[in-house]
Amino acid sequence: MATWTDYKNHVRAENPEIAKDIDEAEAISQIVGTMIERRHDLNLSQRDLAALCGLPHSSVARIESGKSIPNLSTLLKIFRELGLCLVAEIGHEKAQPRI
Amino acid sequence: MATWTDYKNHVRAENPEIAKDIDEAEAISQIVGTMIERRHDLNLSQRDLAALCGLPHSSVARIESGKSIPNLSTLLKIFRELGLCLVAEIGHEKAQPRI
DNA sequence: ATTTATGGTAGCAAAAATGCGTCCAAATAA
DNA sequence: TTATTTGGACGCATTTTTGCTACCATAAAT
Numbered sequence: 001m002a003t004w005t006d007y008k009n010h011v012r013a014e015n016p017e018i019a020k021d022i023d024e025a026e027a028i029s030q031i032v033g034t035m036i037e038r039r040h041d042l043n044l045s046q047r048d049l050a051a052l053c054g055l056p057h058s059s060v061a062r063i064e065s066g067k068s069i070p071n072l073s074t075l076l077k078i079f080r081e082l083g084l085c086l087v088a089e090i091g092h093e094k095a096q097p098r099i
Numbered sequence: 100m101a102t103w104t105d106y107k108n109h110v111r112a113e114n115p116e117i118a119k120d121i122d123e124a125e126a127i128s129q130i131v132g133t134m135i136e137r138r139h140d141l142n143l144s145q146r147d148l149a150a151l152c153g154l155p156h157s158s159v160a161r162i163e164s165g166k167s168i169p170n171l172s173t174l175l176k177i178f179r180e181l182g183l184c185l186v187a188e189i190g191h192e193k194a195q196p197r198i
Numbered sequence: 199a200t201t202t203a204t205g206g207t208a209g210c211a212a213a214a215a216t217g218c219g220t221c222c223a224a225a226t227a228a
Numbered sequence: 229t230t231a232t233t234t235g236g237a238c239g240c241a242t243t244t245t246t247g248c249t250a251c252c253a254t255a256a257a258t
Contacts (some may be wrong), residue, residue: 085190
């Protein structure tokens with residue numbers, strides 16, 4: 001159990017319920033992560049982005065710092081101004097049709 | 100101004116602020132739409148899906164019927180059980196780096 | 199040294215989503 | 229017909245996000 005990945009696999013095997021929480025946290029930080037990256041690429045400050053979205057600076061700061069999990073509505077406002085697109089894809093694993 | 104598309108283009112030109120709201124509403128209904136489709140493909144009822152997600156039936160019903168806009172956390176719980184994947188892509192238009 | 203921009207945090211009220219239970223109309227199966 | 233299932237709606241209390249304002253430490257520019 002040396003690496004973070006090892007730990008995740010361990011938890012995934014031992015406690016599937018907690019594994020879901022880990023997956024969710026990773027998915028969120030992945031989405032918020034690309035959001036931050038993209039903002040940097042566009043040379044925008046948190047305040048710039050907030051102004052474009054019509055949001056207060058604090059909202060953007062809270063989301064980027066992980067203090068709050070955004071509403072889909074808020075997330076889309078931000079994505080729009082960043083030129084990002086939120087796409088729903090069919091995953092490669094899990095979930096088979098029930099007969 | 101015969102079709103819905105015509106109307107959108109009209110608004111987009113006349114009032115860019117409202118256009119943003121329309122875009123956002125479309126993005127949401129697109130995401131929720133694939134969510135509903137996917138649930139049907141898997142032959143799951145709203146109650147089935149809710150149980151898998153550890154959510155009450157009312158939450159799923161409210162989101163699918165457009166009575167509430169889901170939190171990113173809730174959305175990911177549902178996507179996970181549906182075998183869907185929420186991906187952040189760089190859009191094809193808009194948003195250029197500011198110098 | 200002084201101003202300015204930035205990311206982060208804090209408190210607070212308002213708005214919204216959530217969880218929980220219940221109920222209902224319509225469709226479906228028995 | 230009688231059950232059962234399904235999607236949807238309602239109220240209510242709780243939790244969470246949001247909007248707003250203000251503040252702070254740091255870094256950068258002047």
